[in-house]
Amino acid sequence: MSWENFRVAIFDKAPDALFVHATIVLVTIMIAILISIPLGVFLSRPKYKRFGLITLNLLNILQAIPGIAVIALALPILGLGMKPAVVALLFQSLLPIVRNTIAGLMGVSPDVKEAAGGMGMSQRRILFEVEIPLAMPIILSGIRTATVYVVSIGTLAALIGAGGLGNLIIGGLSLFRPEYLLVGAGLGAIMAISLDRLLSYLEYRITPPGMRVE
Amino acid sequence: MIELEKITKKYPGQAVPAVDQLTLSMPEGEICVLVGPSGCGKSTILRMINRMIEPTTGVVKINGHDVTNTDSDQLRMGIGYVIQQIGLLPHRTIAENIAIVPRLYKWPKEKIKKRVEELIVMMGLDLEKTWGKYPSQLSGGQMQRVGVARAMAVDPPIMLMDEPFGAVDPIARTHLQDELLRLQKEIKKTIVFVTHDINEAIKMGDRIAIFDAGKLVQFGTPEEILTHPVNEFVENFIGHDRVVKKLNLYQVEDAMHPVQCVVRENEWQNVAQTLKDAGTEVAFVSDQAGKVLGHITLSDALELGGDVEGFKKRVLETKKAFVQSTTPLPDALSLLLEYNSDFLGILRGEKLCGMLSFKDIRNHVYKKEGE
Numbered sequence: 001m002s003w004e005n006f007r008v009a010i011f012d013k014a015p016d017a018l019f020v021h022a023t024i025v026l027v028t029i030m031i032a033i034l035i036s037i038p039l040g041v042f043l044s045r046p047k048y049k050r051f052g053l054i055t056l057n058l059l060n061i062l063q064a065i066p067g068i069a070v071i072a073l074a075l076p077i078l079g080l081g082m083k084p085a086v087v088a089l090l091f092q093s094l095l096p097i098v099r100n101t102i103a104g105l106m107g108v109s110p111d112v113k114e115a116a117g118g119m120g121m122s123q124r125r126i127l128f129e130v131e132i133p134l135a136m137p138i139i140l141s142g143i144r145t146a147t148v149y150v151v152s153i154g155t156l157a158a159l160i161g162a163g164g165l166g167n168l169i170i171g172g173l174s175l176f177r178p179e180y181l182l183v184g185a186g187l188g189a190i191m192a193i194s195l196d197r198l199l200s201y202l203e204y205r206i207t208p209p210g211m212r213v214e
Numbered sequence: 215m216i217e218l219e220k221i222t223k224k225y226p227g228q229a230v231p232a233v234d235q236l237t238l239s240m241p242e243g244e245i246c247v248l249v250g251p252s253g254c255g256k257s258t259i260l261r262m263i264n265r266m267i268e269p270t271t272g273v274v275k276i277n278g279h280d281v282t283n284t285d286s287d288q289l290r291m292g293i294g295y296v297i298q299q300i301g302l303l304p305h306r307t308i309a310e311n312i313a314i315v316p317r318l319y320k321w322p323k324e325k326i327k328k329r330v331e332e333l334i335v336m337m338g339l340d341l342e343k344t345w346g347k348y349p350s351q352l353s354g355g356q357m358q359r360v361g362v363a364r365a366m367a368v369d370p371p372i373m374l375m376d377e378p379f380g381a382v383d384p385i386a387r388t389h390l391q392d393e394l395l396r397l398q399k400e401i402k403k404t405i406v407f408v409t410h411d412i413n414e415a416i417k418m419g420d421r422i423a424i425f426d427a428g429k430l431v432q433f434g435t436p437e438e439i440l441t442h443p444v445n446e447f448v449e450n451f452i453g454h455d456r457v458v459k460k461l462n463l464y465q466v467e468d469a470m471h472p473v474q475c476v477v478r479e480n481e482w483q484n485v486a487q488t489l490k491d492a493g494t495e496v497a498f499v500s501d502q503a504g505k506v507l508g509h510i511t512l513s514d515a516l517e518l519g520g521d522v523e524g525f526k527k528r529v530l531e532t533k534k535a536f537v538q539s540t541t542p543l544p545d546a547l548s549l550l551l552e553y554n555s556d557f558l559g560i561l562r563g564e565k566l567c568g569m570l571s572f573k574d575i576r577n578h579v580y581k582k583e584g585e
Contacts, residue, residue: 111299112301115297115361116303118264119290119364120288120292121314134303208305
């Protein structure tokens with residue numbers, strides 16, 4: 001090990017890798033949220049509840065495929081670069097958000113919904129003003145889980161040329177430079193932990209004072 | 215006026231309809247109590263009025279208009295709704311909870327604020343302390359006050375209350391009942407009130423409808439129902455203390471009789487003679503200023519003879535045996551038993567206006583039973 005290698009890894013390689021990695025994670029999570037929350041809402045409506053189990057099982061299977069396999073499978077279909085990486089990572093991030101959205105919405109007390117309906121709030125209003133706000137802490141905790149997944153599995157995206165912290169790790173392995181590997185893995189861990197903390201703080205803030213468990 | 219015309223509600227897979235061919239009309243400005251054992255269909259009936267449940271057949275009319283002609287959300291906005299579980303939105307403050315329906319009506323902010331303040335005060339809650347709190351920070355009784363305030367926010371002419379006080383402790387329940395009755399004297403809403411508690415029904419109802427297995431068994435004023443239960447089911451539902459329950463319908467002034475003899479403190483020596491002359495058993499004793507102190511019975515007066523200290527002591531012993539004329543009869547009965555006294559003096563303010571004995575209560579009940 002040499003300090004020179006550490007210096008190169010931290011100051012020359014890491015900033016770019018970190019930026020790309022963060023972009024992949026953010027884009028993936030954004031898309032995952034845009035797909036998962038509406039899907040969760042849809043699956044929690046009484047009319048469509050029967051599709052819930054099958055959808056969750058499907059997502060479960062997607063989740064169960066090892067990340068590296070998904071990325072490898074994405075390569076021949078979507079080619080190289082960031083786009084296939086994001087698609088592959090999406091597979092891993094949908095389940096926790098959909099599952100938590102459903103759980104959160106189902107957990108809203110029927111009494112509250114009954115009272116809201118009895119006052120003349122429309123189904124739409126009940127969804128946006130009552131159900132989603134009340135389910136939000138649980139939905140956010142699903143997003144948190146998904147984010148941590150994506151940060152860690154995101155390192156594999158380097159295999160299909162998407163870049164990110166994976167570049168440092170793979171580079172470190174192939175060049176026998178453990179310093180690169182340590183920096184890549186360390187930054188990945190730091191990113192995962194800080195995002196986790198950030199979202200957990202958000203989760204706390206979004207829970208109304210009357211419902212917080214102190 | 216709410217009219218139910220041949221309402222039937224049948225749930226799929228149920229042999230017996232939850233509500234069976236019900237026709238009932240509930241007059242404006244009255245509290246109509248729907249009462250019956252669990253599963254008798256009373257909540258279903260209530261929920262068909264604001265279309266939370268749609269009847270299988272039959273028509274619900276409010277002031278002559280079929281409710282299905284109004285959009286269900288619009289209909290519900292115009293009807294107060296209070297449920298046992300209260301259902302306050304836990305993520306909204308008390309003020310925001312009360313403001314829900316005014317906001318649906320798009321009232322201007324200032325008007326909403328003023329109305330919310332008015333309601334919090336009207337429900338006997340501390341404005342400053344309650345305003346910004348969240349529901350979980352209140353007690354059950356306070357929460358239900360907010361529930362009632364929320365239902366009254368836009369002053370709807372009709373209120374539906376489904377066991378509204380069923381989940382609060384007995385003391386808070388009595389308070390809430392009393393306050394609702396007090397409010398109702400001013401606001402005169404048409405209230406449909408569901409309960410399984412016959413005592414609550416008797417207390418709250420201008421009219422009571424008793425249900426069993428989806429069928430209306432008896433509909434009438436509390437007095438009619440307590441006096442003439444139509445069948446064994448109603449009798450059993452009321453309980454064996456039917457006549458005692460009936461006392462709840464009356465106040466002391468309904469049963470009292472006039473005082474025949476009042477003596478001044480310093481006339482004590484003549485009390486026995488005065489009573490004999492008047493042909494009555496009891497004299498009320500007042501001080502020089504005319505303030506009543508207590509009473510003395512003929513037998514006591516005879517027994518004491520000339521013992522002035524004994525006389526004063528006896529009179530003072532009864533100084534608590536007075537009630538206001540608007541006291542419910544059961545309370546007066548309880549006081550008679552508590553003071554081990556044969557008579558209670560009845561006051562209107564400070565002034566003695568009558569007296570009540572066990573016999574008066576018995577006579578009154580007997581008279582009312584005969585009607």
